Amino acid sequence: MANILVVDDELGIRDLLFEILNDEGHNVELAENAAEARAARLRARPDLVLLDIWMPDTDGVSLLKEWSTASLLTMPVIMMSGHATIDTAVDATRIGAFAFLEKPITLQKLLKAVEQGLARESARRVAAATVLPSTAIAATTGATITTSSDHSVPAPAATVSAVVDTGPRATQSFDLDRPLRDARDGFEKAYFEFHLAMENGSMTRVAEKTGLERTHLYRKLKQLGVDLSRGRKSAV
Numbered sequence: 001m002a003n004i005l006v007v008d009d010e011l012g013i014r015d016l017l018f019e020i021l022n023d024e025g026h027n028v029e030l031a032e033n034a035a036e037a038r039a040a041r042l043r044a045r046p047d048l049v050l051l052d053i054w055m056p057d058t059d060g061v062s063l064l065k066e067w068s069t070a071s072l073l074t075m076p077v078i079m080m081s082g083h084a085t086i087d088t089a090v091d092a093t094r095i096g097a098f099a100f101l102e103k104p105i106t107l108q109k110l111l112k113a114v115e116q117g118l119a120r121e122s123a124r125r126v127a128a129a130t131v132l133p134s135t136a137i138a139a140t141t142g143a144t145i146t147t148s149s150d151h152s153v154p155a156p157a158a159t160v161s162a163v164v165d166t167g168p169r170a171t172q173s174f175d176l177d178r179p180l181r182d183a184r185d186g187f188e189k190a191y192f193e194f195h196l197a198m199e200n201g202s203m204t205r206v207a208e209k210t211g212l213e214r215t216h217l218y219r220k221l222k223q224l225g226v227d228l229s230r231g232r233k234s235a236v
Contacts, residue, residue: 001188001220002118003027005046007037007063008080009055013103017050020110025220027211034058041067046075048117051097053081053088061092068096076117080105119180189224192217196226203228 004026006017014030021028029044031037034057040046053060060079067073079092082103089100098120099113192206199205207214221228 001025001027001184002047002121003029003044004114005029005031005037005040005044005049007031007034007049007055007060008052009033010052013052013080017110020107021114024111024114025223026114034060034063037063041072047121048075048114049077050101050114051077051079053079053084053092061088061095064092064095064097076121078113078117115180122180122183185224188220189226192221192224192226196228201228 004021006014006021006028007030008014008017009032011032014032018028018030029040029046031040033055037049037051041049051060051064058066060081064073064077064079067077073096076098077096079089079097079100080103081088081100084100084102092100098117101109101113192210195206195209199209203214203217207217210217212220
């Protein structure tokens with residue numbers, strides 16, 4: 001599950017992309033112009049952005065360049081347009097866009113581009129974690145990330161172990177040498193199990209903590225195979 005920001009001035013496009021990506025299990029935030037996109041970028045720090053090129057206030061390429069200049073282009077950005085020229089697409093790619101989708105966007109191309117963008121972002125974050133000293137990571141996140149002594153991911157199987165000592169103790173090991181969807185599901189299951197234990201099994205508090213609606217949270221837990229009684233048992 002990823003946080004995805006969709007920026008498009010057409011309501012129909014925004015609603016369609018929201019439904020598709022939400023059905024895929026992602027958290028989706030919508031913006032209809034550059035001003036809303038700027039606020040959402042600073043507030044939510046999305047894992048990926050779908051950005052329309054032609055918008056009334058500031059066009060997508062200008063916004064992309066603005067983020068790049070301000071060192072805010074820290075996530076993959078997929079440009080979208082039904083009227084852009086090849087030169088426009090090339091310019092966006094040079095600035096830092098990850099991909100370009102021509103409208104009308106097919107479901108297959110959309111999901112493939114999103115999956116590839118998230119895979120690149122996941123690999124970037126793993127690479128960043130392996131070169132940071134464990135003491136620095138512990139100071140900023142409260143977690144200890146264990147890698148090999150030379151701070152490189154071992155082959156063929158790369159494993160990141162995280163230990164959190166606040167509240168109920170949680171120790172998880174994630175095998176990174178798997179397809180993105182499987183690795184993401186494994187992390188999400190551990191994430192929700194941890195918060196269930198932290199909140200003594202309270203779905204209301206877990207929903208507030210994770211930012212999900214109760215109905216969506218319940219469906220997500222069932223989909224991941226999370227034992228809903230686990231948090232309550234640990235609280236006894």
